[in-house]
Amino acid sequence: MADTQPTTVPCAPVAPHPRAASGYGKRSAPDQDRPRPDAFSHLPEREAFLAAFIDRLPDGAAMDVKTLAAAQPRYGQQAVRSALTHLSTAGHLRRVQETVGNGRSQWVYRTYFTRTARDDTWWHRFLTGATSPQVQPDERPQPARPVAHANPRPAPPAPSPAYAALAALGTADPRMILSAAECAALEGLAAEWLARGATSAYLVTALTAGLPPEVHSPGALARTRLTAKLPPTPPSTPTPTPTRIMECTECGVPGRPEALPGGLCRPCRGDSPPPNQPAAHLQAQRTHHYAALCRVRE
Template sequence: MAKTGYGKRATGDEDPHADPDFAHLLPRDTEVAVFIDHLDNGHAMGHKVLAEVHPRYGQQAMRTSLNHLIDAGHLRWIKEHITLQDNTMRWVTRTYWSRTRRSPEWWAEFARERDGKDVTPDHGPGLARTEEPAAQPTCEPPVRDDEPSADASSAAYGALVRLRAADPRIALSEADCRSLEPLAVRWLSRGATPNDITRALTDGLPPTVTNPGGFARKRLEAKMPPTKDETPMAPEPSRPLRGRVTRVIMACGTCDQDERTVEIVRGICVECRKEFDENPMTDEDIAKGFEEVAHLGITSAHFLKKKLERRTGGPVPDTFRSVPIEDRVHYHYRDNRDRIANGLPPRRWNP
């Protein structure tokens, strides 16, 4: 499984399972598509990881099949810019899978709809909650002895706002003040004063504070005063920070470059597509290739043996060769048969 927030993600709104789901793909790509379709959401989608768990195909074959699935409209790599509740930001690359074949226009609309989604991490590995949070109950929660009043909340917010006047290096934005207000309220509920908060956040500041919000959060947590009765409090359950997608861009499924720097066509950038489309094979090419390879497997051993006999002046027993002629022809035939079946051009015979 991938880290939380990453891994395979189903696009949803798909057709039911059916035999023709991947009938338009080559045999190997069909097998890889069925394999990916049965993976759990959140499973890592790198070609190296998939090759480790797939019983038949290695890294190169898996990477080629992934490119074919991207080109066919089943896979997309999308980069999402996430802004969290604590005002921190990050880029996350998502891997979206669709059992139903999708057009480039459908994927473009899907990426556009991702903008603005709530992606607060869920407890499941590799998942993210995309629906809006449920409404809070209207009943009043039970009042605790150390729960601050509205006046205490106002005093905590005011103490954070006044930091700008106390020391410009720790000037907090409105979002920082709202985010840090619960910590400041806990300080006041434990007997601290607004001046104590100011001193804790301004004493011994470095010459430059590049992230005042993060710096203040770290100090408020590290210097939290003890409770009034000096009894340790039970650890509060950790809650994931709310996060929202603020920007979405398409990424190349091969080199991971995004559309800001390269042109992406059907999920693959132009440079990678040149290599991908270097030797495209049509159905007629595949049928012709099978015929040529079958003919090669029948006649090559005879003609190659005659050629070697002319070169050596007479018959040469197989015991004097590193590999018997029939075995070399068989290996070449079997290799080209598999390559053609998977849409790759056959290799030249090199006796």
């Protein structure tokens, strides 16, 4: 008789999974372990199945309960909702409101998912931008292995863009042919031009335009021009950090990451709320949330 044990590997969806509105939906958390068949073997069967299903979805896929229930044949909306709560407490996902756009004035709803279970400290650091999450050891880039040859000879390193631009001066104008030693000596000055936003083509033009009829020392002339015509340092424009407000995975009430351990608020975790004040709990949370939105938009 054939083995009929259930599998946690989800079937491929019959139709393409719906995408959320632009900017919304699934977002993959950084520094995850590589995909493997037993990535969710520590979870119960239902949660393992849905976690594997979500893991295969692309970023931007719709993550609402109704869509997830309709996209796979095994579990309905109530089961999916319960499974998402379990995946949240297990450290695999968090629901977040986040600012996007150059002015950081638009708010979107996203679900961050990771196949690598994370604790509350990691999620807090990631969502608040306090520190960069640590890269997993097996995710670090590995050095390339040398290729064995009968007569191994190390390949010369590729020239830097600054060195290549200096070496190209003689092609642009034969009066500015530089030796290898001169290119190496001037490489640092040329690299500073590129660091300040100049292109290699602009650098070559600046060093070859308006030359005298005869150039007796192209290296000295290049050094003079590299120093005298050095472009100004461009003004720094720091990238604004997005504002993130976590939501309870179960009920959607907003709150700070430290107030939602496991991605759940106190009532949804099963902790006893203050007597006869369940409505006040939700009202206070939402009041703080909308006050924060107003401060951000000011």
